[in-house]
Amino acid sequence: MSFILRNIRRMSFAHWKSNLLIFIEMAVCTAIFFIMLHNYTLAQHTYDQKLSGTVRAQRVAINLQDVTKFGELLPGSTLYDVAQKVQRDILESPDWVAYETFSLTSIPYSRDGFPTEIPEEFMEEFGYSDFCDTLLRGMLLYSPTYMTQNGLRVSEGRNFEDADFEEIDGPSPVIIGSELSPYLNVGDVITSSNTMDGINFFDRQAVVIGILEKDSFTVVQEGDVDINKTFVLPAAFADQGGSEFRLQALLSGGVIVPHDKNLDIQDKLNQITAKYGFYPFSIQPVNMNEVIDATIVSQKNLVLLSVLAILTSSLAILSVGTVLLRRTRKDTPNICIFLMSGIPLGKIMTSILIDLLFWGSLALLPSLMLSWTEYRAFLIPMWQLLLFHYGALLITYIPIIPTLGRINLDYNIRAGGE
Template structure:
């Protein structure tokens, strides 16, 4: 062990120039293999839910496998180039006729309202016997218009309410048509939802019979409270900050809907243009009604083939470079290795020292890849063992000629001074 460590240090200092090239080669191989694996995982993420609504498609997983909370709450992700690219893409798509939006729903028990509201609901109960909860639904900007929802009394949410809901004194809400019997425009009530107790002010009522698809079934909104956001937690002091909205937009790219008012627009092609422009992996767009856009080509698979070829070429070039460098290093080291062998150091220890050194460089070369992944996504996007497996394969192949040279070392050459 002592020899391996000593020789490792010797090699690290004596061959520092070639080590830099080795490090660069390994880094290049690891980076391209990382991109390949990452795209493979992106491609594996497919959205297979279909809805009946026309002209609305789902776009899935720009930020693969990162949950909304992580994206929204992590300030550090604001620093990543992917964050800014994502935001630019979001804003550019929304500046066209295409609109990205999101919505989500749950329910709110009557017990979670303040006393005055509970009394109102109790009165309402005489009309509707089974009422013990109301539906809640959160919409981002463009969601209501894209889903064809309109108010018949009062008004819809303003752009400022969508963007600054976290800073408003009271949360503006639109209610379902049936709740007209309980509240009027301008009424205020207190409720507790997702652990947050908040005040709401009624600004409008939906048309009777309004409904949306939630998960895989159609849900009526006549008994619903509509919020201008899918995330309520930014109303809490500790999460309320200026950067939230941008992070929230990015989180929508995770699993969002995209609306095209024009039947002739090929949404997949449009999305392909944007993902290519902003250097995102290809996204698969699925139509909500299962027709139309599904005929569009999916660039993810094309990307995989191109990236696969690129990875193969780069890895081969790196391999050739590594083989050459290591072979030359082995020739230079032959004298030292023979001296070691002359003094009882076995060949396997000399080779083990070389392999240990290469594994050490592999670890170092993977660090920037891990750092970039963590910076961009907040976590490692692919299993590390897969990256290391590829790395070990690269090292293994590149070491073969070197190990052959070491194996052919003959001490007689040292004694007779015939080392070339």
């Protein structure tokens, strides 16, 4: 140990410029990697908590100003026909994308209808639970636009297509929340039935076509809705696929996403309702747009940062490796003197490695300080940062091994005086 410590002390002073360079390069490289990891962590876990509550809304939900007028919208009535024209104009307007809101529903559960038992934590109770003690949470959609506009993606299987919302024979397609994935697989068929006194009140089959990405959520006017334990289905599954339900889902909570952020949506809606003499709408902001924008921006940043991190890491490893190699070659006469004096090559290599790890470890501090000062915590899993950092350092050390292994003592001793 005596030699190793003294040699490290010697190298620290004798090669301070190289060491400073190694420190700076590793500090910058690790900081970039650290920021990339932080961004990744945020993108994965914290958008719903950190962004949705603070951002400015850019999309709106529409509602009839007088909700009691819904009672007048009976199929076959004149007003219903007018409402359908308003519906068509809103859905087909070139100024925005409009889509119906979702409906929450309950799916009766019985053990026989599912390939695996679903745990109780997924069950919910509602007022009409007399029929069935166990109800699963369902979310009914009217078009795949909802999934697209809310950034809802599947990690397995496929997302909804237009054809899934048409009347189809056989099982209805269903996409399940990620927390249900241990109990159901893509392709599984489930049967939801509700029977009392031998009478079947509800009997539907659905086939799992996809599994939502982990931590999926959607936003309504009231806030975030966690859908990780939810079955997402076309509205027809619960007999709500008819035109009157679709009309109501648009006029009561439907969402408009303007192409131009500065568009006066209220004015445009007023023009449509005035055109047909329909009841006026009120609009309310929904925060989702900013969340999605932020997610998209962040994903772009994530890709860019990943590329940048890989490039920077590669350059830093190359640069630090070159500095270390040049430093070692410059130190070859001294290394030869050590070898002449009986110091084993292994100890010399160890001292160089420890010296590198010492300066490398110092280079870790800026990233840790950044984490602590910015977030008051070491947010990312520390092993990822340490694995990257020390992995990079060890890679830079690799060229030293063959270089010292091939050292020509005879040549260097002869050249020592020149």
